[in-house]
Structures are given as structure tokens and as C-alpha cells.
Amino acid sequence: MAVYTDVSDEALRAFLSEYDLGELVSYKGIAEGVENSNFFLQTGTGTYILTLYEKRVSEADLPFFINLMGHLARAGLACPLPVRNRAGTALGRLCGRPAAIVTFLKGVSLSHPSAEHCRALGAALAGLHAAGRDFPMVRENNLSVAAWRPLFAQAEAQADTVAPGLAARTRADLDLLEAAWPQGLPSGVIHADLFTDNVFFIGDAVSGLIDFYFACTDAFAYDLAISLNAWCFDADGTFHRNKAGAMIAGYDAVRKLEPAEIAALPVLARGAAMRFMLTRLVDWLNVPPGALVQPKDPLEYDRRLSFHRKATDARDYGWEG
Ligand SMILES: Nc1ncnc2c1ncn2[C@@H]1O[C@H](COP(=O)(O)OP(=O)(O)OP(=O)(O)O)[C@@H](O)[C@H]1O
Numbered sequence: 001m002a003v004y005t006d007v008s009d010e011a012l013r014a015f016l017s018e019y020d021l022g023e024l025v026s027y028k029g030i031a032e033g034v035e036n037s038n039f040f041l042q043t044g045t046g047t048y049i050l051t052l053y054e055k056r057v058s059e060a061d062l063p064f065f066i067n068l069m070g071h072l073a074r075a076g077l078a079c080p081l082p083v084r085n086r087a088g089t090a091l092g093r094l095c096g097r098p099a100a101i102v103t104f105l106k107g108v109s110l111s112h113p114s115a116e117h118c119r120a121l122g123a124a125l126a127g128l129h130a131a132g133r134d135f136p137m138v139r140e141n142n143l144s145v146a147a148w149r150p151l152f153a154q155a156e157a158q159a160d161t162v163a164p165g166l167a168a169r170t171r172a173d174l175d176l177l178e179a180a181w182p183q184g185l186p187s188g189v190i191h192a193d194l195f196t197d198n199v200f201f202i203g204d205a206v207s208g209l210i211d212f213y214f215a216c217t218d219a220f221a222y223d224l225a226i227s228l229n230a231w232c233f234d235a236d237g238t239f240h241r242n243k244a245g246a247m248i249a250g251y252d253a254v255r256k257l258e259p260a261e262i263a264a265l266p267v268l269a270r271g272a273a274m275r276f277m278l279t280r281l282v283d284w285l286n287v288p289p290g291a292l293v294q295p296k297d298p299l300e301y302d303r304r305l306s307f308h309r310k311a312t313d314a315r316d317y318g319w320e321g
């Protein structure tokens, strides 16, 4: 479920009166997603998505996310375009929450992407990085290596109740990642959460990229490492080399990877798995009583980490350049 804030008909009509989107025809809460409240919105001019930003999204970061989507959409990327109201602003307030309306994208997300989908995703990711090159705003990645030890501290005492030995192997991984984390790689705007549920396809072609609420300024190859983790493993930890090889090749065909990025891929992939293992672990151990949201399983990423510990070079991820 992802409707934390109920929106009344009257409140929505009043909000919409500030836009040139015609009359409200219908609206409906969207079950998918866990972070924000999302609604399908039908008005006299078409279909849109209405999002009310909930507590985990910092209000100070919203101008970065909204301006970024506008920038990327205008550069031709298939991402939601925030709709401006008559005062020229795309960020408003509804039912006490910051809120925005964005364009609706067609397509479906895939729970079992093929190697060809992974190739298309790699190319789309490189397209996103290229489209963001001249975006002037900067947002530090507050979930990168410096954040992992403090995140782990919130879960360390209980980690072994989730899986035996989890605390010790996480401590050892953190020591290694902190010492080996690469600096100075080509950087810019990254999506930082491009999982399968945030990508729409029509047939084998990418038709939309959504959910820019972790976007930040960081190494491009780290974004690729995040998607390798999300798209190329099964929940039980089985790695699909053909999918990873296709994703890297798809990326490289649009934006040539530099030797330093290729060399850093194993440590970046290990770090990306650590980031999602840790945020999931903290959430898993802190489910609020009565919450309707099902927390995501941290052990899926613990299993990926056991693959990454054995990898030594980009060829282990299917790189064939
Ligand atoms: N621009 C869009 N066009 C079409 N559908 C959209 C769009 N934005 C969101 N959706 C739909 O709403 C759902 C939830 O959106 P989103 O993934 O942004 O949720 P969230 O709660 O903000 O994030 P998270 O996935 O991190 O939990 C998506 O799975 C998709 O079905």
C-alpha cells in the first residue's frame, strides 16, 4: 500500500484549480510503492500522477528532484515531466504535504527481465547520465560509503537474529569497502534506485524511468552497479552473467566506460549490495506496529554480497570488452 495521506475530493479540486489541467474526472490511490502517497489522476486534459511526499523525502531535496525530472524530460529522456501550475511552480501543498503532479508514462515494469531487457536498461541508464550532464544542481549521495557504518550501528546488535553471522561479515565488508572505495571516477547525476519496478517497457524497449527520489550526484559506474544488483540476480542469490554482460555492453555502447570504471566494478557492485542490505535491514528491524507496508528482505542482498566477495574483476560480471 502506498497511500499514507487521504485526499478528499474538495481538497483535490481546490489544488487543481491552480492548474490549467481542466476539470477533475477521477482519481485513485496506487497500491505499489512504499515511500510516498501516489494517485492516478484523470482530468479534462489527460492522465497524470499525483504524488504527496511523505516523511522520508526531505523537503529541502524536493527542488533537486523536481528540477531534475524537468531537465531530463526536456532533454528527451522518457521520465515524468512535473506539471507547473499557473504561478509557474511544480511543487505545491496538498493535505499538509508537499505535492506535485507529473505526466503519466505508458508501459509495464517487468519482474523477470530478459538479457535483452537488461541491454536496453543499460543503454537507457547511459542516456540518463548523458542527459543529466549539464544539470546545474548538486545533491550529495547521503547513502554512500560514509553512511553505511552509522546505518549498520542502528542494526548491529540485532543483526544475528536475522541471519547467523550477519554482524561479523558486514563488519568485515565495511572495513574493506571503506578502504577500497574508489575516488575520482566520472560523476554526475545518478538515479541511484533504478530497480525493475522503476522502469517501464513496451515490448523490449524502455518506455519510462520513474522514481527519482534517491537521485544524487555520484559516480556513474556506481549507478550501473546498483542496477546490476537489482536486475541480474534472483532472490536466492543466483547470478545471471548473460544479463549482467548485456547490461554493461548496452551501457558501454551509449557511453564508453573508462578503464578505471571497469576496474572498479567489483567493489562498486559490492558497495551497492551493502547499501541495499543495510537500508533493508534497518527497515526490517523497525517495522512500526500496525504498518501495512511489507519490508523488503535484507537477506536477498546478503546473498548477493557472498557473490561479490568472490568476484575479482569486471569479467566476473560478464564484461567482455
Ligand atoms: N509517471 C508515472 N507514470 C505512470 N505510472 C507511475 C508514474 N509514477 C508512478 N507511477 C506508478 O506508481 C507506482 C509507485 O510509484 P513510485 O515507485 O514512485 O512509488 P514510491 O512510493 O514513491 O517509491 P518506491 O518505489 O521507492 O517505494 C509505480 O509502481 C507506478 O505504477
Ligand SMILES: N[C@@H](CCO)C(=O)O
Pocket (backbone or CB within 6 Å): 034, 035, 193, 195, 276, 279, 280, 296
Ligand atoms: N529499491 C529499494 C527500495 C527503495 O524504496 C530496495 O529494493 O530496497
